Amino acid sequence: MSYIGAEVIISPLGDTAEENWNALAQNRSGISFVEGAGYTGEGMYLAKMLALNTTRRFKNLLIQALTKVSELIDSQIITSTRTIVIISSTKGALDTDIKDQFAGPAAALSRHFKLANQPITVSNACISGVLAINTAGKLVEAGIYEHAIVIGCDVISDFVVNGFQSLFAVSDKPCAPFDNARNGITLGEGCGAVVLSTSKDIFKETPFQLLAGASANDANHISGPSRTGEGLFRSVIKTLTSNKIDTAEIDFICAHGTATIYNDEMESIAFDRLSMSNIPLSSLKGYFGHTLGAAGLIETATSIQMMRNSELVKSLGYSEKGTSKPLNIITVNEKRRLSAVLKTASGFGGGNASLLIRSI
Amino acid sequence: MNFVTGYCRLNEDFCAVNGEVISRRDVDSEDSWFKQIYKEQEFVYPKFYKMDLLSQAGFLGAELIKRANLRVAGSYPDDEIAMIFANSSSSTDTDMRFLRSYEGNSSPSPSLFVYTLPNIVLGEIAILNKWYGENMFAILPNFEPGFYINYLNITKSGGSKAALCGWLEILEGKVDVFLFFVEENEETGTPLNAENLASLFNHKPSIN
Amino acid sequence: MDTLKEDLKKQIIEQLNLEDITPADISDDNLLFNEEGLNLDSIDALELIVLLEKYHGIQVTNPDEGKVAFRSINSMAEYIRKRKS
Numbered sequence: 317m318s319y320i321g322a323e324v325i326i327s328p329l330g331d332t333a334e335e336n337w338n339a340l341a342q343n344r345s346g347i348s349f350v351e352g353a354g355y356t357g358e359g360m361y362l363a364k365m366l367a368l369n370t371t372r373r374f375k376n377l378l379i380q381a382l383t384k385v386s387e388l389i390d391s392q393i394i395t396s397t398r399t400i401v402i403i404s405s406t407k408g409a410l411d412t413d414i415k416d417q418f419a420g421p422a423a424a425l426s427r428h429f430k431l432a433n434q435p436i437t438v439s440n441a442c443i444s445g446v447l448a449i450n451t452a453g454k455l456v457e458a459g460i461y462e463h464a465i466v467i468g469c470d471v472i473s474d475f476v477v478n479g480f481q482s483l484f485a486v487s488d489k490p491c492a493p494f495d496n497a498r499n500g501i502t503l504g505e506g507c508g509a510v511v512l513s514t515s516k517d518i519f520k521e522t523p524f525q526l527l528a529g530a531s532a533n534d535a536n537h538i539s540g541p542s543r544t545g546e547g548l549f550r551s552v553i554k555t556l557t558s559n560k561i562d563t564a565e566i567d568f569i570c571a572h573g574t575a576t577i578y579n580d581e582m583e584s585i586a587f588d589r590l591s592m593s594n595i596p597l598s599s600l601k602g603y604f605g606h607t608l609g610a611a612g613l614i615e616t617a618t619s620i621q622m623m624r625n626s627e628l629v630k631s632l633g634y635s636e637k638g639t640s641k642p643l644n645i646i647t648v649n650e651k652r653r654l655s656a657v658l659k660t661a662s663g664f665g666g667g668n669a670s671l672l673i674r675s676i
Numbered sequence: 677m678n679f680v681t682g683y684c685r686l687n688e689d690f691c692a693v694n695g696e697v698i699s700r701r702d703v704d705s706e707d708s709w710f711k712q713i714y715k716e717q718e719f720v721y722p723k724f725y726k727m728d729l730l731s732q733a734g735f736l737g738a739e740l741i742k743r744a745n746l747r748v749a750g751s752y753p754d755d756e757i758a759m760i761f762a763n764s765s766s767s768t769d770t771d772m773r774f775l776r777s778y779e780g781n782s783s784p785s786p787s788l789f790v791y792t793l794p795n796i797v798l799g800e801i802a803i804l805n806k807w808y809g810e811n812m813f814a815i816l817p818n819f820e821p822g823f824y825i826n827y828l829n830i831t832k833s834g835g836s837k838a839a840l841c842g843w844l845e846i847l848e849g850k851v852d853v854f855l856f857f858v859e860e861n862e863e864t865g866t867p868l869n870a871e872n873l874a875s876l877f878n879h880k881p882s883i884n
Numbered sequence: 885m886d887t888l889k890e891d892l893k894k895q896i897i898e899q900l901n902l903e904d905i906t907p908a909d910i911s912d913d914n915l916l917f918n919e920e921g922l923n924l925d926s927i928d929a930l931e932l933i934v935l936l937e938k939y940h941g942i943q944v945t946n947p948d949e950g951k952v953a954f955r956s957i958n959s960m961a962e963y964i965r966k967r968k969s
Contacts, residue, residue: 532810
């Protein structure tokens with residue numbers, strides 16, 4: 317077990333966790349119609365940070381996020397030799413320099429804050445964020461570091477837009493996770509961060525417990541979700557058993573829910589096999605879009621905000637059952653004390669990962 | 677205690693398994709270097725041709741280690757072998773090819789796009805072997821033994837009994853690949869520590 | 885010999901990197917997505933859409949349309965002729 321807190325969210329909905337939370341509580345989405353963004357010059361829906369500078373966005377977001385983190389903890393932790401920074405991203409600064417997607421920005425972050433240890437970057441497609449938090453938690457638990465700061469970030473580029481368009485995976489409306497009429501993802505950009513520590517005293521606001529979980533591969537297809545949800549099923553089983561947590565203790569599932577037909581169907585099958593169909597569940601992609609390597613961080617940070625505010629926000633974009641197995645999708649905001657939350661992620665390469673957050 | 681029980685080193689000129697060169701590049705061949713190895717070693721996996729270079733390198737390294745050490749595939753349940761891979765340039769080599777696919781008026785290639793993530797190689801090896809274990813792909817400035825040692829430490833505590841580790845650096849013709857298998861088997865192994873890993877990585881097999 | 889069909893076989897081998905296959909291995913009525921045929925997958929189907937645009941100037945905006953058109957070489961040739969007429 318390690319402590320988790322100091323959550324930061326930078327998205328089209330705001331620059332702090334509080335601003336983002338206020339938008340979510342009002343069910344406001346960061347998705348908008350962006351003219352000329354598509355491959356053939358057509359407009360498309362994106363969760364784009366329209367005010368963001370167009371150059372060096374990735375590096376600047378990393379620095380902005382770590383600056384915000386330093387305001388939420390004992391700031392000496394940032395430069396401690398017992399602290400590791402872990403970056404989670406799929407395409408890094410590809411839009412600035414395709415040949416220097418990660419090393420340059422990581423080194424710049426390191427210089428800017430005079431970090432004692434070289435940051436590690438986790439690049440594992442859409443599970444990067446959850447995997448990075450789990451890695452951070454376990455490095456702290458094992459005593460290899462005392463503190464770990466995890467920053468997840470990805471920015472929208474023509475590269476990624478064209479790629480998902482070539483897969484016919486982009487929704488022509490704002491994405492509608494788990495809904496019957498869903499037809500693809502809406503890409504998003506942003507940055508999220510959390511801090512893991514052996515000590516709860518470094519946090520200015522009360523932290524939570526991270527019960528780090530396991531990852532599991534589907535061993536099925538590099539870009540198509542498993543038809544049986546095998547990897548997600550195995551990941552969640554391992555996460556629950558290694559932390560001795562019973563399904564009945566989970567108050568909320570912050571699912572992956574990309575809003576592609578096959579992904580959401582796969583998740584419904586996995587949660588059915590896990591006997592979790594009755595647990596309140598949502599996808600946050602309707603608010604933030606799919607932020608790829610940042611998604612695990614932004615969504616875990618949002619889950620912590622839900623726990624702090626004792627409120628479940630509705631799964632935006634959902635109105636009618638659209639999976640073969642039932643799910644208890646949250647359709648209205650609801651005040652409720654949340655003691656334990658399960659966060660899951662699945663992605664290209666067949667990866668699946670999960671973690672648990674528990675209140676102290 | 678962990679031991680390296682098999683390893684494969686692959687660069688622009690040679691491919692070596694457990695320190696012995698098994699293949700040397702024929703510069704006059706019409707086939708790509710990885711395809712030369714694939715044919716010489718008589719692999720039969722047609723999907724190999726569809727893979728990008730990162731996945732081809734991972735496929736070759738993993739299969740060659742398995743051939744030299746039959747225990748790799750046989751003695752572990754399907755979810756107890758973790759894969760811990762890293763490199764410094766992510767999938768940049770394939771990223772540039774995808775970028776070129778839509779320059780001018782052509783359409784972006786979906787089969788290239790799906791390889792524009794470094795961890796796809798983990799998926800390919802998992803699919804081939806039906807391995808459901810833990811996966812990690814990290815981006816580091818250089819080959820760093822400490823990363824693998826720390827990460828092995830935490831996957832073992834999570835129930836993994838063995839791990840296929842890899843450094844797969846491929847960019848614009850440059851090839852620097854090192855795969856090694858780690859398990860708790862003293863008899864056939866080299867003790868896993870930073871010094872030994874660095875020396876296996878830096879060792880240049882003698883070219884006869 | 886139907887040159888469109890022979891061209892299609894070469895184009896498919898080229899576009900999908902089917903290096904171990906020759907045009908002679910593909911018969912006109914082989915099911916392309918069947919294990920007994922070429923055993924293509926969903927990404928290959930999307931790549932065939934790129935092929936149609938690249939070599940034949942045909943745009944497919946709905947991938948479901950491809951599913952029917954890409955059943956075999958025969959059906960692909962038929963689809964191309966229909967779209968061009």
